[in-house]
Amino acid sequence: MSLKQEKFYITTAIDYVNAYPHLGHLYEKVCADIIARWNRLVGRDVYFLTGTDENAAKNERAAKEAGLEVKEFIDRNAKRFQELCKAFHISNDDFIRTTEDRHRKVSQLIFAKMFKNGDIYKSSYSGLYCYGCEEYKTEKDLVDGKCPEHGTEPEHIEEECYFFKLSKYEKPVLELIERNRFIIPEKRKQEILARIKTEGLKDLAVSRSRISWGVNVPFDPKHKIYVWVDALVNYVSALGYPDGEKYKKYWPADVHLIGKGINWFHSVIWPAILLSCGIPLPKHILVHGYITIGGEKLSKSKGTAIDPFKLLEKYEVDAVRYFLARDIPFFEDGDFTEKALVERVNGELVGNIGNFIHRTLTLIWNLYAGEVPEPKNYEKDEECIKLVESIRKLPSIMRDRLENYEIDRALKEVADFAIQCNRFLQVKEPWKTKDPDALFICVNAVRTLAIVLRPYLPSSSEKIWKMLNLEGLPEDYGWDSAGGLAIKPGHRVSRPEIVFRKI
RNA sequence: AGCGGGGUGGGCUAGCCAGGUCUAUGCCGCAGGGCUCAUAACCCUGAGAUCGGUCGUUCAAAUCGACCCCCCGCUACCA
Numbered sequence: 088m089s090l091k092q093e094k095f096y097i098t099t100a101i102d103y104v105n106a107y108p109h110l111g112h113l114y115e116k117v118c119a120d121i122i123a124r125w126n127r128l129v130g131r132d133v134y135f136l137t138g139t140d141e142n143a144a145k146n147e148r149a150a151k152e153a154g155l156e157v158k159e160f161i162d163r164n165a166k167r168f169q170e171l172c173k174a175f176h177i178s179n180d181d182f183i184r185t186t187e188d189r190h191r192k193v194s195q196l197i198f199a200k201m202f203k204n205g206d207i208y209k210s211s212y213s214g215l216y217c218y219g220c221e222e223y224k225t226e227k228d229l230v231d232g233k234c235p236e237h238g239t240e241p242e243h244i245e246e247e248c249y250f251f252k253l254s255k256y257e258k259p260v261l262e263l264i265e266r267n268r269f270i271i272p273e274k275r276k277q278e279i280l281a282r283i284k285t286e287g288l289k290d291l292a293v294s295r296s297r298i299s300w301g302v303n304v305p306f307d308p309k310h311k312i313y314v315w316v317d318a319l320v321n322y323v324s325a326l327g328y329p330d331g332e333k334y335k336k337y338w339p340a341d342v343h344l345i346g347k348g349i350n351w352f353h354s355v356i357w358p359a360i361l362l363s364c365g366i367p368l369p370k371h372i373l374v375h376g377y378i379t380i381g382g383e384k385l386s387k388s389k390g391t392a393i394d395p396f397k398l399l400e401k402y403e404v405d406a407v408r409y410f411l412a413r414d415i416p417f418f419e420d421g422d423f424t425e426k427a428l429v430e431r432v433n434g435e436l437v438g439n440i441g442n443f444i445h446r447t448l449t450l451i452w453n454l455y456a457g458e459v460p461e462p463k464n465y466e467k468d469e470e471c472i473k474l475v476e477s478i479r480k481l482p483s484i485m486r487d488r489l490e491n492y493e494i495d496r497a498l499k500e501v502a503d504f505a506i507q508c509n510r511f512l513q514v515k516e517p518w519k520t521k522d523p524d525a526l527f528i529c530v531n532a533v534r535t536l537a538i539v540l541r542p543y544l545p546s547s548s549e550k551i552w553k554m555l556n557l558e559g560l561p562e563d564y565g566w567d568s569a570g571g572l573a574i575k576p577g578h579r580v581s582r583p584e585i586v587f588r589k590i
Numbered sequence: 591a592g593c594g595g596g597g598u599g600g601g602c603u604a605g606c607c608a609g610g611u612c613u614a615u616g617c618c619g620c621a622g623g624g625c626u627c628a629u630a631a632c633c634c635u636g637a638g639a640u641c642g643g644u645c646g647u648u649c650a651a652a653u654c655g656a657c658c659c660c661c662c663g664c665u666a667c668c669a
Binding site: 099100102103108109110111112113114115116143274275277278279280281282284285286289291313314315318344345346347348349350351352355356375376377378414416419420422427430431434435437438439441442443444445446447448449450453454499502503506509510512513514516517518519583585587588589 | 592593594595596602603616617618619624625626627628629631632633634662663664665666667668669
């Protein structure tokens with residue numbers, strides 16, 4: 088059976104580099120990583136992309152404030168985002184920076200293509216321009232009609248720029264969105280739908296003059312390509328569009344994972360751009376919620392933004408990953424507090440999951456010198472049957488959850504499973520009864536845990552796997568193998584070590 | 591304002607779409623007990639909510655409908 092391996096291309100939004108990464112950036116990457124790793128585990132050929140958005144004119148200002156050259160400034164910050172990925176074990180296959188040549192030339196190519204297809208025309212844009220900020224302001228940016236930054240009234244000016252005929256694509260885009268599960272979840276789909284229906288699609292200004300940082304419009308270098316158009320292109324430029332091998336293999340994207348704030352660009356503008364260029368459309372726009380800190384929105388100015396690197400000084404990578412995946416409802420906003428983190432990790436990851444793993448292995452050493460015992464008749468014992476059944480079902484229950492991107496709920500299934508395992512031990516009391524059946528099943532339950540935790544807690548999963556003294560890694564056996572009793576009697580396990588420590 | 595989502599024991603939360611099995615789930619916390627293999631872990635029991643309010647549909651509503659109150663999100667550049 089040599090079925091062609093199914094491919095799976097997932098992207099995160101690319102991050103603005105006008106500041107250092109915060110918890111929200113990390114959250115998105117962790118979620119994408121879990122999805123990517125899970126898809127690898129079920130056997131798909133995964134390509135996982137993340138990166139940075141570096142062509143925004145705002146970078147100029149931010150750089151000036153930091154007292155650095157723009158290039159120097161964005162290099163420094165982009166590096167920080169790359170380090171973030173490494174530090175949190177994000178398994179991205181590539182990291183695209185939009186200032187790279189490979190991106191810029193595709194950005195220009197796409198723009199040229201839209202132009203060639205008659206979807207870009209020159210007109211004039213008028214708006215309120217703040218010379219201090221060097222950018223247009225909208226009404227709501229202003230405080231008492233003044234730029235809050237400079238305290239000056241922006242001037243009403245008019246300039247030539249290029250427009251994209253977004254309006255032309257209203258119908259196909261609407262049809263696309265009405266299609267089931269293009270935008271996930273439903274809630275976000277309704278928001279966009281409502282907006283298209285009430286406002287309709289207006290042509291979009293896609294070039295800016297008066298700025299010096301950015302990508303030139305290919306046929307008119309006095310203008311820079313609008314950052315959003317440029318940014319979205321990263322999803323194909325990173326694959327080597329138009330004729331790169333990776334592009335041929337992985338495009339269209341299966342999932343664009345984004346925050347709710349940029350849904351419009353991904354669900355409306357991006358498809359319109361692709362339609363204009365005759366490029367196939369992505370399959371799903373997956374919209375997650377935001378993290379709040381103590382109930383407040385993340386805000387750099389209020390100082391509520393949390394530095395993920397600081398977190399690592401106090402907590403282990405997998406503790407943070409566990410909390411983010413488990414406590415933040417994937418499709419909703421979720422609150423971060425250190426108290427909640429500590430509680431969740433100590434109570435659930437350490438107390439339940441970790442403890443079960445540890446006590447199982449300890450029991451095997453205490454009672455059987457590290458050798459998995461030969462079971463007698465677990466097929467006839469009611470308690471045993473129940474747990475074996477849970478082992479068998481867990482991967483498929485989680486699969487249902489994960490196919491729907493219910494990352495948090497899938498992980499809850501793991502926690503519930505561990506609780507059941509602990510109860511089972513309590514009832515069977517193998518330390519008293521010396522019942523070999525209980526431990527035979529438990530050691531297999533530990534193996535199940537190692538596999539299902541693999542996407543969430545890659546390094547802990549590996550530790551558990553090694554402790555069980557199993558060959559290779561979970562991915563060599565695949566997701567569904569988690570449902571079996573693959574550890575046979577006579578197998579020797581290693582001495583238990585603590586995997587999850589209390590914090 | 592328009593559109594969308596939500597209000598469930600002290601905190602968080604499941605259930606609501608397909609009404610009865612909800613005498614409402616689970617976690618944290620609290621009170622008591624058990625066990626002692628385990629990282630003072632784990633297990634059991636208990637107290638605690640009439641499911642935002644009012645009215646209605648129905649033999650039957652947390653679940654459906656109407657109205658009201660409150661919270662949140664989206665409405666062109668914040669993951």
